[in-house]
Amino acid sequence: MGILTGILGLPLAPLRGTVAIGEQVLRQAEAAYYDPAVIKRQLETVEEQHRAGLLTDEEAAWWESELLERLVEGADRVRP
Incomplete structure (x- = not known):
């Protein structure tokens, strides 16, 4: 320069x-958003809420689909 x-x-x-x-x-936000450990905890929370009757079958399925899609997308981001 x-x-x-x-x-x-x-x-x-x-x-x-x-x-x-x-x-x-x-x-940092993307790292937290795509963190597999965070996503797995969120999947567990969805399952717990579904069992407790706080989420309908459709809502639980939608959340699981979204979280699994995010998990796959995060894994794809790591690959070169």
Whole structure:
């Protein structure tokens, strides 16, 4: 980076820092969203709520489908 480019780019430094922080937050949120352990706990919760009568058969099936789809998508994201 040249001196002129560095000087002219200084006003954009806070914006670059904000973007970098946003990207890090996004990576962490995606890691938590696709975490297999979290998804498995959520599947167990759906099963418990279904057994307790808090979810209908259709609602439980929908949640299980969504969570399993997320589990598969998360596994696909890990593969190169």
